[in-house]
Amino acid sequence: xxxxxxxxxxxxxxxxxxxxxxxxxxxxxxxxxxxxxxxxxxxxxxxxxxxxxxxxxxxxxxxxxxxxxxxxxxxxxxxxxxxxxxxxxxxxxxxxxxxxxxxxxxxxxxxxxxxxxxxxxxxxxxxxxxxxxxxxxxxxxxxxxxxxxxxxxxxxxxxxxxxxxxxxxxxxxxxxxxxxxxxxxxxxxxxxxxxxxxxxxxxxxxxxxxxxxxxxxxxxxxxxxxxxxxxxxxxxxxxxxxxxxxxxxxxxxxxxxxxxxxxxxxxxxxxxxxxxxxxxxxxxxxxxxxxxxxxxxxxxxxxxxxxxxxxxxxxxxxxxxxxxxxxxxxxxxxxxxxxxxxxxxxxxxxxxxxxxxxxxxxxxxxxxxxxxxxxxxxxxxxxxxxxxxxxxxxxxxxxxxxxxxxxxxxxxxxxxxxxxxxxxxxxxxxxxxxxxxxxxxxxxxxxxxxxxxxxxxxxxxxxx
Amino acid sequence: xxxxxxxxxxxxxxxxxxxxxxxxxxxxxxxxxxxxxxxxxxxxxxxxxxxxxxxxxxxxxxxxxxxxxxxxxxxxxxxxxxxxxxxxxxxxxxxxxxxxxxxxxxxxxxxxxxxxxxxxxxxxxxxxxxxxxxxxxxxxxxxxxxxxxxxxxxxxxxxxxxxxxxxxxxxxxxxxxxxxxxxxxxxxxxxxxxxxxxxxxxxxxxxxxxxxxxxxxxxxxxxxxxxxxxxxxxxxxxxxxxxxxxxxxxxxxxxxxxxxxxxxxxxxxxxxxxxxxxxxxxxxxxxxxxxxx
Numbered sequence: 001x002x003x004x005x006x007x008x009x010x011x012x013x014x015x016x017x018x019x020x021x022x023x024x025x026x027x028x029x030x031x032x033x034x035x036x037x038x039x040x041x042x043x044x045x046x047x048x049x050x051x052x053x054x055x056x057x058x059x060x061x062x063x064x065x066x067x068x069x070x071x072x073x074x075x076x077x078x079x080x081x082x083x084x085x086x087x088x089x090x091x092x093x094x095x096x097x098x099x100x101x102x103x104x105x106x107x108x109x110x111x112x113x114x115x116x117x118x119x120x121x122x123x124x125x126x127x128x129x130x131x132x133x134x135x136x137x138x139x140x141x142x143x144x145x146x147x148x149x150x151x152x153x154x155x156x157x158x159x160x161x162x163x164x165x166x167x168x169x170x171x172x173x174x175x176x177x178x179x180x181x182x183x184x185x186x187x188x189x190x191x192x193x194x195x196x197x198x199x200x201x202x203x204x205x206x207x208x209x210x211x212x213x214x215x216x217x218x219x220x221x222x223x224x225x226x227x228x229x230x231x232x233x234x235x236x237x238x239x240x241x242x243x244x245x246x247x248x249x250x251x252x253x254x255x256x257x258x259x260x261x262x263x264x265x266x267x268x269x270x271x272x273x274x275x276x277x278x279x280x281x282x283x284x285x286x287x288x289x290x291x292x293x294x295x296x297x298x299x300x301x302x303x304x305x306x307x308x309x310x311x312x313x314x315x316x317x318x319x320x321x322x323x324x325x326x327x328x329x330x331x332x333x334x335x336x337x338x339x340x341x342x343x344x345x346x347x348x349x350x351x352x353x354x355x356x357x358x359x360x361x362x363x364x365x366x367x368x369x370x371x372x373x374x375x376x377x378x379x380x381x382x383x384x385x386x387x388x389x390x391x392x393x394x395x396x397x398x399x400x401x402x403x404x405x406x407x408x409x410x411x412x413x414x415x416x417x418x419x420x421x422x423x424x425x426x427x428x429x430x431x432x433x434x435x436x437x438x439x440x441x442x443x444x445x446x447x448x449x450x451x452x453x454x455x456x457x458x459x460x461x462x463x464x
Numbered sequence: 465x466x467x468x469x470x471x472x473x474x475x476x477x478x479x480x481x482x483x484x485x486x487x488x489x490x491x492x493x494x495x496x497x498x499x500x501x502x503x504x505x506x507x508x509x510x511x512x513x514x515x516x517x518x519x520x521x522x523x524x525x526x527x528x529x530x531x532x533x534x535x536x537x538x539x540x541x542x543x544x545x546x547x548x549x550x551x552x553x554x555x556x557x558x559x560x561x562x563x564x565x566x567x568x569x570x571x572x573x574x575x576x577x578x579x580x581x582x583x584x585x586x587x588x589x590x591x592x593x594x595x596x597x598x599x600x601x602x603x604x605x606x607x608x609x610x611x612x613x614x615x616x617x618x619x620x621x622x623x624x625x626x627x628x629x630x631x632x633x634x635x636x637x638x639x640x641x642x643x644x645x646x647x648x649x650x651x652x653x654x655x656x657x658x659x660x661x662x663x664x665x666x667x668x669x670x671x672x673x674x675x676x677x678x679x680x681x682x683x684x685x686x687x688x689x690x691x692x693x694x695x696x697x698x699x700x701x702x703x704x705x706x707x708x709x710x711x712x713x714x715x716x717x718x719x720x721x722x723x724x725x726x727x728x729x730x731x732x733x734x735x736x737x738x739x740x741x742x743x744x745x746x747x748x749x750x751x752x753x754x755x756x757x
Contacts, residue, residue, distance in 0.1 A: 092720060095510060096509045117508050117511060117723060261618065264613060264617075264704060265595040265613030265614075266595070266596070267616070268614075269594050269596030276597075333510075423721065424722055431706065438618055
């Protein structure tokens, strides 16, 4: 009896000791939790796998995803898109309140306005200490995250704007499905053949840009040889005749289709990049969209026969121009675990991290019996490699689109303006576009007003 | 001299309201007072505020056409929205005050929309108002009307939101329903003995009895109406052509879109003063038409 009790005591003592020991081991190996904003793990796919792989391969650091999406720019103004639920105010207050995430995604184009306000941590020291090779990224993405010589983010992903067209609709309209228009004149002729109206409403629309107003206008400005800002980004050039002409062309275009109200009533009936997308639904023959639309087509209407080319230009000399956007990973000022966050940022933007995302996304798409299309990456050479690897699994039309997309990105691809008032320019010009399209002002008047307003902001900012 | 028991009792009382008072002081009154100061500064939230005197206010009145535009839009919503909601609330409440079988169900059904979160109802209405596939335009098409572009149209965007708000007027309705139930039946009895028709009963009995409720719902409706934000934030981004840019949305854009918290505070105070003046006018005028008995 007593020996039994003794043995019990002994067993309990040993168990207790073991528990204590294991607890202390766990405690000493407790990984640093890096709070990340902008990793959306709410839906199955790439991001979930990315987080899983990182956490499995790193004993000392654990990614804790918090806010799924962060949109760091103000609403684009005027676009009837809806659902622009940005978390900008959340990030702003978190940084101001001294409790920011350790790592956050930023829209590279809005980054300067955060950086100049000292909201982000410069990464120069980390980059120098690791001798980290920023040259592996396309130069334009590095330029976008550089403000006054300091680098504030690691670029992750990018996107260019192109013409997409429905080849079956071309055939039905008697057009050569492999010869898209290259000039505005040709575009108009094509569009007229592809537009079918019944009364005031469209059965089928020939061509429209589905970018936000400010984005479309900037693209047409590039395609007309105009500019928004001077080279040194200190003065606005919105009244540049070429720029005004671009807006005049937009207004003409909308009027030709029946006016902004009719066009927006048509577009408002759809949601771009969803199952109810006008292009996927066969209601829109040609459009301007970001290259991410290849993925949308793969997801929502993989059977559609489509082509992809540069957006037609005013004159052939500007044909091939477009602008790129994209995101980056930045460490907010006051982040508790900046060093660990740097490790996470490096991994997320590394080939390994990107591949973890791709594999997760591919597995998910395959389980849903959908084709997998890799998104556009900012590491030089990686896009070609990723496309090669899936060459046998995708239909030629997707491969063609991906190859076109890959070939059109380079070190000096164009972006919007690297300016602390980039957000204001984007929404302010969007406003001018709306005012002109709805004939509240002439294009010149609208742009003169925007010019004055933006220039004042710039002057205020640079303390003139 | 207070007895020990009463001291204890009031202490307990203070302790009970304590959490609320602390919350109010720290999270409501504090920020309100701070925003007075901030409205006289340049403040981007991330860096210390800098005193600029009246600059924000002069810019507001002289250099910001969007302020006037958004103010006009907001007035539009209040002027049309408040009477519409009251009328709708009152009419539905009167229907729901009848003696019909299954009334509890009807009441629930009409009240339901008002507890649907704005985000959800906005998305729902985006579909209802969809120019091509929406139920509303399809219905109009059936009766031979070509419906407008609703939220995509500069002219119809505000009426669209009004329509949606009217659908969600359940909270006004429930107040009227309670008020209607509170009208003493002996007044109706007396009126019918005197030979008053249903209409006269409504005009001379029901309506005067409802004036305190009318006053309350008008005042609250206006205060809420001036603060309209979510619908346009979710459905229209303030467009098209700024036709749904309301003053709080303009404030929000400045505060969180353009890092101008000082300017946004100035807008907030101007809005507060507008609401204050209108509410005071209403209070001043109320003795002329509101009957308490």
